[in-house]
Each structure stands twice: as structure tokens, then as C-alpha cells.
Amino acid sequence: QSALTQPASVSGSPGQSITISCTGAYSDIGGSNFVSWYQQHPGKAPKLVIYDVTERPSGVSDRFSGSKSDYTASLTISALQTEDEADYYCCSYRSNITWVFGGGTKVTVL
Amino acid sequence: QVTLKESGPVLVKPTETLTLTCTVSGFSLSNARMGVSWIRQPPGKALEWLAHIFSNDDKSYTSSLRSRLTVSKGTSKSRVVLTMTNLGPVDTATYFCARIPSGTFRNYFDYWGQGILVTVSS
Numbered sequence: 001q002s003a004l005t006q007p008a009s010v011s012g013s014p015g016q017s018i019t020i021s022c023t024g025a026y027s028d029i030g031g032s033n034f035v036s037w038y039q040q041h042p043g044k045a046p047k048l049v050i051y052d053v054t055e056r057p058s059g060v061s062d063r064f065s066g067s068k069s070d071y072t073a074s075l076t077i078s079a080l081q082t083e084d085e086a087d088y089y090c091c092s093y094r095s096n097i098t099w100v101f102g103g104g105t106k107v108t109v110l
Numbered sequence: 111q112v113t114l115k116e117s118g119p120v121l122v123k124p125t126e127t128l129t130l131t132c133t134v135s136g137f138s139l140s141n142a143r144m145g146v147s148w149i150r151q152p153p154g155k156a157l158e159w160l161a162h163i164f165s166n167d168d169k170s171y172t173s174s175l176r177s178r179l180t181v182s183k184g185t186s187k188s189r190v191v192l193t194m195t196n197l198g199p200v201d202t203a204t205y206f207c208a209r210i211p212s213g214t215f216r217n218y219f220d221y222w223g224q225g226i227l228v229t230v231s232s
Contacts, residue, residue: 003156034217038157045206045225046157051218089157093217097170099147101157 004028004090004102011108017078020105022090023071028100030071034093037066037075040104041086049088050075077107085109112136114146114207114223122197122230132190132207132223139187140165145210146190147219148181150203158203162210163190197230204228 005023012018022029022037029035035053038046048057050066053073063078073092077084090102118130132146139146147162161171161181171179180193190207204227208219 003158032217034215036218038219045222046208046219047222048218048220051220057220091157091159091218097162097164097168098172099159099162099217101149101159104156 004092004100006090006102006105009106009108011110012080013110014080014082016080017076018080018107020075020088022073022102024092025071028092028094029068029073032093035066035068035073036091038089038091039086040089046089080109082109112209112221114209114221116205116207116223116226118226120226120228122228123232124198124230126197128194128197128228130192130205130226131184134188139183139190141212143214143216144212147208147210148192149206149208152203161192199230202228202230
């Protein structure tokens with residue numbers, strides 16, 4: 001099962017917006033609206049920041065937003081802050097009750 | 111308060127079998143369509159989904175490791191057990207358990223355990 005494709009790194013200055021892409025196939029991103037995004041700080045467990053492509057869990061900043069077009073999902077972080085520096089992973093549901101993660105993107109706040 | 115916690119050996123020899131336990135609290139594994147997945151992360155690498163078990167005992171596995179994995183509910187209703195056979199150095203990773211919330215069309219992991227680093231070495 002091939003992982004979803006994410007850029008290895010994305011950077012931005014405080015206050016700027018950045019977007020992380022996540023590309024899959026019809027069998028995952030293209031075929032469902034079950035894309036989620038996770039933030040992981042070093043040595044910590046991942047934290048859910050977006051689910052069902054666009055939904056934000058309670059307590060997650062509204063600076064995080066998600067979208068999807070065809071086989072590519074995206075996570076946008078607006079008004080970038082130093083605490084946003086972390087690794088970000090996309091995840092998609094696939095058929096037969098399976099899930100697949102992306103390769104991860106390191107976000108650096110310059 | 112929902113919590114999950116992984117436990118098991120931190121050092122395993124090559125070819126041995128690994129048994130990890132995820133102990134949950136704050137929710138019941140009996141809730142309709144509640145589920146727990148196992149996910150691992152080799153040092154410095156990406157997350158990899160491994161296996162999932164629902165409250166009704168439906169199970170699924172990643173195809174690449176299906177022959178080596180078994181997920182089950184422990185004797186206690188608050189435990190999920192993962193067994194992986196024939197370990198090799200490439201299986202060195204932090205192993206997480208994570209919850210899929212109850213309800214239909216829930217396909218995201220809302221709570222995660224802290225993870226347990228398992229090293230495979232002789």
C-alpha cells in the first residue's frame with residue numbers, strides 16, 4: 001500500500017499562510033471525503049487538527065483549514081505562529097476498513 | 111477523560127514475537143462502531159497504519175504485514191492487543207494505539223496513546 005505523497009518540508013514566516021498538499025489516488029483521497037490531518041511535535045503523539053477534509057475538532061485553532069480537489073487534499077495554516085512548527089501528516093480512509101498516511105511534512109517557522 | 115496507553119516490551123530479539131497492549135479508559139470498547147487502531151513510526155520516519163479492531167470484533171490489517179499481525183480484544187473490555195510475529199530490525203519503531211470514535215462514517219483518529227518505542231536487536 002503506497003503512502004500518500006506530501007512535500008518533505010514547507011516553511012513560512014510568522015503571520016504568513018502556508019499550504020501542505022497530500023496527493024493520493026481514486027482508491028483513497030479521490031474516492032472519499034475521509035481525509036484527516038495530524039500535527040506532531042518532536043517526541044509527542046500526533047494530534048488531530050482536521051477531519052472529514054474540512055472539519056476542525058473542538059479546541060483546534062481556526063487558523064487550520066482543510067480542502068480537497070480530485071486526488072489532492074490540502075491543509076492551510078494561516079497567520080503562522082512559532083508553535084505551529086511541527087511535522088504534519090495527512091491520512092485517508094481506503095476501502096475494506098483500511099487507512100493510509102502520507103509521508104509527512106516538516107513545517108518550519110522562519 | 112479519554113486516555114489510551116500502550117504497554118509491552120521495549121526490547122525484542124530478531125525472529126521473536128511482539129505482544130503490545132493498549133489499555134483504554136474514558137470510553138467503552140463496546141460502544142457501537144467504536145474502534146482502536148495500531149499505528150507505528152520508525153525513528154525519524156512517517157506514520158504507518160497497521161491494524162484496526164471494531165467493537166463488533168471486525169478487524170482489518172495493512173496488506174504488507176497481514177501475515178504477521180493479529181489484533182484482538184483482551185480479556186478485559188478495556189484492552190486491545192496487537193501481536194506481530196517474526197520481528198526484524200526494520201520493525202524498530204514507536205507503536206501507537208489510537209481511537210476511532212463511535213458512530214457511522216467516523217474515519218479519523220481522535221485520541222492517541224503516548225506511544226511505546228520498541229527496539230528489535232540481538
